[in-house]
Amino acid sequence: MFIDSDILITWGGIAKKYKKGEFIFHEGEHARFFHQIISGTIKMFNTNYDGKEFTQAEFGTGESFGEPPLFIDETYPSTAVATHDSVIIKVSKEKLFEILDEYPAIERKIITVLARRIYNKSITASEVINNSPETRILAFLNAYKKKIECVDKQLEIPYTRQEIANYTGLRVETVIRTLIKMQTKNLVKIVNRKLVY
């Protein structure tokens, strides 16, 4: 848990339910709230002019998201949508700053969270530029395993081909064809349509 829910509630935080598929905020909107996930998952993404989607990051229970624009005078750079039914505590920007004034330890925690986020984005950027589809997909798979903290053993990847495409900036067909190639190289396994890595 990032900021204790009790603290958030005490400072006027409101828990709100979001159905799967519901939007929490949109790219370009002014940022007014701090969001922390009580349960569920959130995806942040961008859509370009011809409808191609790029997934920036995913967040789960206990994580906060969409904070950077609260600290600088900018609008949201991406859109946030619930990928499962979720409950989110929202605290106004002003109240968040009061909380930070009160609890310096939380500031340090925020620095850590933001630092991690920058680190991940740096890695992603350098991988995406590395144009080979295979490299991109492997980077995605490794990042997933690291997040799950299961680097050693093989596991089923709970993402559709389309989702992998959105993360890697490729197209579905390219992901499918690349995965098949990778299977023949024994880099991944495909067990009745499920991807294992």
Place this chain on the structure above:
Amino acid sequence: MFIDSDILITWGGIAKKYKKGEFIFHEGEHARFFHQIISGTIKMFNTNYDGKEFTQAEFGTGESFGEPPLFIDETYPSTAVATHDSVIIKVSKEKLFEILDEYPAIERKIITVLARRIYNKSITASEVINNSPETRILAFLNAYKKKIECVDKQLEIPYTRQEIANYTGLRVETVIRTLIKMQTKNLVKIVNRKLVY
């Protein structure tokens, strides 16, 4: 100025000179120091297996860089090199934390700096995915103008074609050809090899 130099010096900070082209740290190294630029410019970049370079960011006088790994247990995700002769104050990680304990206002400042950095990286990521070379180059140019705080009037872009390529993940020849196309569309001007936008 980010953290006052006097404070850094008081806590054992050492100023070090770097010649243009000298490396400050390399990708994969353990992070032990906080770096702040007294004068000069620094570039952070990645090189992929076939030698293609990707520029993550540039930093100038008064800015700090390479902080995220200090706060999480990771090595540097990119390499830092001086792009001009530079002077950099280095403070050990341990001393930096002592400074933060002493001056809470600096913590808030760090949050702001990191938030800005995440914001920029999000924008970059969504632009790079947007595969059209023209879009990527325009995004780069607009980002530059914004950083210079000169959004309105035209100005000469102080980057070589190769540097633009490194920022956008394109190849030099593609940048050159795209710029020429953009010139015929009146999107940019090329005045005896110098790019004006």
Place this chain on the structure above:
DNA sequence: CGGTTCCTTGAGGATGATCAACGAGGGTGG
């Protein structure tokens, strides 16, 4: 001048995107 860095051009090829169609599986309702 000679070297170095940067810009430019051309030809050719590889590869990922696009478009269109179909198949497999799972869930739902009658």
Place this chain on the structure above:
DNA sequence: CCACCCTCGTTGATCATCCTCAAGGAACCG
């Protein structure tokens, strides 16, 4: 239980585009 729908996976053909390689030219600087 069957019919239908919807999502997801798959395939093939074709195309556009960016990369690659190679070469040469312009500008600048000591």
